[in-house]
Amino acid sequence: MFIATILLALALIAISVIASVIAWSQRKTAAVRFGKRFGLEVPDGLEPSIRDGIEARRIGSPIGTAICVVIAAVLLLLNPGLNLLATWWCLFGAYLVGLTLGSTTAILIAEQRRGHGAVRVARPKAVSVNDYVSPFQTGFARFAVVLGILVFAADCWLAASVSPNYLSLISGILAALGVATLIAYEVIAHRLISRGALAGTPLELAWDDGLRSYALTNLSGTVGLVPLYSLIAYDTLLLNTTGIASNAFFTVFVGLLPIAGTVCVLTLVLLMTRIHARQHFLRRLWPELAVKVDNNVGGTYTSVMGGR
């Protein structure tokens, strides 16, 4: 198990580094691809700091991944009782968390380096987290966290009769981890949108909104995935425990219910991508630009001046 854990961790770090090297080699077209994904046209002379922000996530991803995977691997090595499947899900969860945290942190650092010009533009209306992230995505994160709490509650309820005490402890730690990530997300999201945008033109403001939306969308996705992968890791551990599989009630409500919940959540994720979550901020903050994107109409950004 010791060697398997190390090999899995090294494989995930290698995948991330290779992906980043490939992405780095394509960095000249990074802004175009980012603009396409978020429905933003790339103007001539795009603000260099915005380009930096887009490219920074390529550097941040492997660093974040390496840190999170190494931490997870060390924790797993200190607790050799987990089976290979549970080890894999834990490491994969750490990989996803590191990917998001690394790229998001890099974007935020790059954003702070913006210069100051004589002309500044700002939106004369207050914005909220829901302008950048679809309420559906936030609901997905909250649902996954609640699922983790329900499993813990069921585990505590059945602990005396069936479940070994250490399993209740593990599910309690996982539920607490889910709640902690959700609270951290809510705090970070509010802090992020209350920060100044420092834009010299409406177009820069739209790109800044795009970067913020990207960071928050990734973070909310991770907040949903952390309890989800924790549950899967927990399930694989649970169903391999002696005496559990023979108890039908326990298997259904603590073993299969989370798996069914997982399937539901993944279905919701698929639906979420279908409703163009990435262009959510355009529809809320730049409705005229969103109409152009929906109609696939090209043109200048003069109409963006009328954005929310």
Place this chain on the structure above:
Amino acid sequence: MISIDTDSPVPPYEQLRLQLSEQTRTGELAAGTRLPTVRKLAQDLGLAPNTVARAYRELETDHFIETRGRNGSFVSAQGDAAEKQAQEAARAYADRVQKLGIPRSAALAYITGALDS
């Protein structure tokens, strides 16, 4: 959109006050719209918070905006009583269609249809 030029001979607080009052008067900023906090707008525009606070104070004195305690500053309804009620109804309608996720074009079409019928 608000634009502030720090090289302009017009003081920044006056540029801000003029633009916000103009947008309120023309209806570009609808009644009931929540304005950004003083701190946020100051950061966005690269100004001192006192500059933005001064502009907000003067706008409040001129009844363009109103402060509702800790909820923040909001655009006041302009014109006579009927116009004020219409603006408030429009704000409520806009909030409702946004919550329902109805596209802007459809929301405007419903209004036009209701007015024409």
